[in-house]
Amino acid sequence: MSQSSRKKxxxxxxxxxxxxxxxxxxxxxxxxxxxxxLGATIDVELSHLRFLGNMSLTLWDCGGQDVFMDxxxxxxxxxxxxxxxxxxxxxxVESKSINKDIEIFIKSLTNLxxxxxxxxxFVLLHKMDLVQIDKRQExxxxxxxxxxxxxNPYQFKLIGFPTSIWDESLYKAWSQIVCSLIPNINLFNxxxxxxxxxxxxxxxxxxxKTTFLVISSTASIKQQQAQHQKLLNENGEQxxxxxxNQDNNSSELDPKRFEKISNIIKTYKQSISKLRTNFNNxxxxxxxxxxxxxxxxxxxxxxxxxxxxKDSIEDSNGFKINQNExxxxxxNIRSARKWFEKIENSK
Amino acid sequence: MEATIIPDSKSKDSNAQILLMGLRRGGKSSICKVVFHNxxxxxxxxxxxxxxxxNEQFSSLIDLSVMELPGQLNYFExxxxxxxxxxxxxxxxxxxxxxxxxxxxxTNLSMIIDFAYRVNxxxxxxxxxHKVDGLSEDYRMDAQQDIMQxxxxxxxxxxxxxxxxxxYLTSIFDHSIYEAFSRIVQRLIPELPSLEHxxxxxxxHSNIDKVFLFDVNSKIYVAxxxxxxxxxxxxVCAEFIDITIDLDDLYIENEKKNGGxxxxxRNIENNRQESKELKSISHLSNGSTLYLKQMIRGLALxxxxxxxxxxxxxxxxxxxxxxxSLIGTSISDSEKSLTIIDYNVNLFKxxxxxxxxxxxxxxxxIKL
Numbered sequence: 038m039s040q041s042s043r044k045k046x047x048x049x050x051x052x053x054x055x056x057x058x059x060x061x062x063x064x065x066x067x068x069x070x071x072x073x074x075l076g077a078t079i080d081v082e083l084s085h086l087r088f089l090g091n092m093s094l095t096l097w098d099c100g101g102q103d104v105f106m107d108x109x110x111x112x113x114x115x116x117x118x119x120x121x122x123x124x125x126x127x128x129x130v131e132s133k134s135i136n137k138d139i140e141i142f143i144k145s146l147t148n149l150x151x152x153x154x155x156x157x158x159f160v161l162l163h164k165m166d167l168v169q170i171d172k173r174q175e176x177x178x179x180x181x182x183x184x185x186x187x188x189n190p191y192q193f194k195l196i197g198f199p200t201s202i203w204d205e206s207l208y209k210a211w212s213q214i215v216c217s218l219i220p221n222i223n224l225f226n227x228x229x230x231x232x233x234x235x236x237x238x239x240x241x242x243x244x245x246k247t248t249f250l251v252i253s254s255t256a257s258i259k260q261q262q263a264q265h266q267k268l269l270n271e272n273g274e275q276x277x278x279x280x281x282n283q284d285n286n287s288s289e290l291d292p293k294r295f296e297k298i299s300n301i302i303k304t305y306k307q308s309i310s311k312l313r314t315n316f317n318n319x320x321x322x323x324x325x326x327x328x329x330x331x332x333x334x335x336x337x338x339x340x341x342x343x344x345x346x347k348d349s350i351e352d353s354n355g356f357k358i359n360q361n362e363x364x365x366x367x368x369n370i371r372s373a374r375k376w377f378e379k380i381e382n383s384k
Numbered sequence: 385m386e387a388t389i390i391p392d393s394k395s396k397d398s399n400a401q402i403l404l405m406g407l408r409r410g411g412k413s414s415i416c417k418v419v420f421h422n423x424x425x426x427x428x429x430x431x432x433x434x435x436x437x438x439n440e441q442f443s444s445l446i447d448l449s450v451m452e453l454p455g456q457l458n459y460f461e462x463x464x465x466x467x468x469x470x471x472x473x474x475x476x477x478x479x480x481x482x483x484x485x486x487x488x489x490x491t492n493l494s495m496i497i498d499f500a501y502r503v504n505x506x507x508x509x510x511x512x513x514h515k516v517d518g519l520s521e522d523y524r525m526d527a528q529q530d531i532m533q534x535x536x537x538x539x540x541x542x543x544x545x546x547x548x549x550x551x552y553l554t555s556i557f558d559h560s561i562y563e564a565f566s567r568i569v570q571r572l573i574p575e576l577p578s579l580e581h582x583x584x585x586x587x588x589h590s591n592i593d594k595v596f597l598f599d600v601n602s603k604i605y606v607a608x609x610x611x612x613x614x615x616x617x618x619x620v621c622a623e624f625i626d627i628t629i630d631l632d633d634l635y636i637e638n639e640k641k642n643g644g645x646x647x648x649x650r651n652i653e654n655n656r657q658e659s660k661e662l663k664s665i666s667h668l669s670n671g672s673t674l675y676l677k678q679m680i681r682g683l684a685l686x687x688x689x690x691x692x693x694x695x696x697x698x699x700x701x702x703x704x705x706x707x708x709s710l711i712g713t714s715i716s717d718s719e720k721s722l723t724i725i726d727y728n729v730n731l732f733k734x735x736x737x738x739x740x741x742x743x744x745x746x747x748x749x750i751k752l
Contacts, residue, residue: 239635291634294634294635297630297634298631298634301627301630301631302627304623304626304627305623305624305627308619308620308623308624308627309620309668311616311619311620312616312617312620312668312670312672313670314668314669314670314672315668315669316666316667316668316669317666317667317668317669318666318667319664319665319666319667320664320665320666321628321631321632321662321663321664321665322661322662322663322664323632323635323662324632324661324662324678327632327635329631329632329635329664343635
């Protein structure tokens, strides 16, 4: 494990905005209900997390009270803002003093530009569950526009997420944040596409093992490619037709399914822990001819494969055929293991 | 519906009527809410599905009538009405608030038992030591010991040695209340032994550790094999159902929305009946396997299978994938045992269907 694979993440925001709750849910297996017991964070709390084996994250959870905040921007500023890979700034949507929030955001941007200009900035508009459903998107758009305008002079490109600890939006935000840190993500993607071309699956998703954050999925890769192609040949009519088709395909399924799956499987892991064990795989033959395979891929990854079953034989003969198919998929996963282990260790 | 089936006009005359009693603020109404909420699918099950006996055709399987009792025993004087009530119920559930001072409740309990037992000697007496979620692990056992001891003494003083009283530690915030009610409900349905016998047969021949017959929508299990129930196994099995259904729904819901044929009706019995049966298997790293298979009409069979022969091999292969010969044998072993279980479970399902159809036929005869 080289020193360069150590990533520094700053988690900032005013006090009470929910920073420590997020960290506890994603990395310490707290339930949303449990986070009520968390007290105020004093100064900076460091947590070291291993992610995907050779990536190590250092999460700097910075307490948000004004006393500490002032300290960060004056005495400790070179200590805090040096070598930062990612800044995650959390805004409480219910906050009364938005101007103060933004003021602090500007301060940290100024410092970041000075000490680590290459860092990525993520903005989380947190506690979205407190806003009426029909107003959420509007509020989010307004806030993001405003924040982007503010950060333009500092030449940072913001990526924003509406989040809440009470639904799966938290997983979505964090899986994107963490994915932005994975160096060989393209290798994972290309291998996943290759694997899919063999299996002809409805969907394949890669998860990190401990946090169950989504690393990569065939649907998201396709989406990226589609966007890429759109940019490349704006005037090519055929390409545009293709992309629109793909868009239609992806819109059929629940767009929040990845986060929901993360959530469900984390619940399952917690439930299984009552038997003092963990799970190796999970195979579901769905009621609609869909089959799900969740299996260990490497030491640090789980894979989930969704297959649509085309034949619908239901008698004793068909039963046997299905059995073999199951084994075939598991065998395929086993062979894919070698590829992905190679990528993981190549770092 | 009950009017058509039951000839006499006495409504709610269920042989499985449960009387929920206890001092005020003991948590009776909350229990009612939780259990009633979960009872709905189970009710439908017993209305039309596997029950052979004809004396169970009531609109609801158990009726919880909450009888509020005064805080003190002295002026509790059951009148004629409660006498008739006691004679018609199958079970008396007494709720004791374990977080409160319970000496009063115990005297009250023994008075009620005394009265109820004289009116109806066949009554099942169940005591819920409730709200144990607030007690520490050690203290729970102490409280149960103490309550059991005192109740025994009181009954001895009243000259009622023969009365059997069952005790349950419950809380509505975990699965213990479902567990307790599963037991209570099972004791009220004398026809269940045939189901249990079938499950026992299944366990014997399939290397299964524990098997439950769950109602998918509620968390109450209708039957289990005769080995003792471990509450943790029960919880895991109950949650396994949720997880399977949640994952399954993620990829199904939308198709239905697009098709527009089902008009948003999420009635499991109808949907699942026409489509393929739900089945899920999960291998755990300690070698056990969780197995779920959908039975008829919203019932699901969940089993915990311990298989010592393939578990170690399975872990091995996930870490060192080189020894392919070893993997081949281990996997085929596990698959073999699963195939046997599949076969046996299918047999179980067939006999369950037979039970159901014979029940339906007999029911039709009565109607005619």
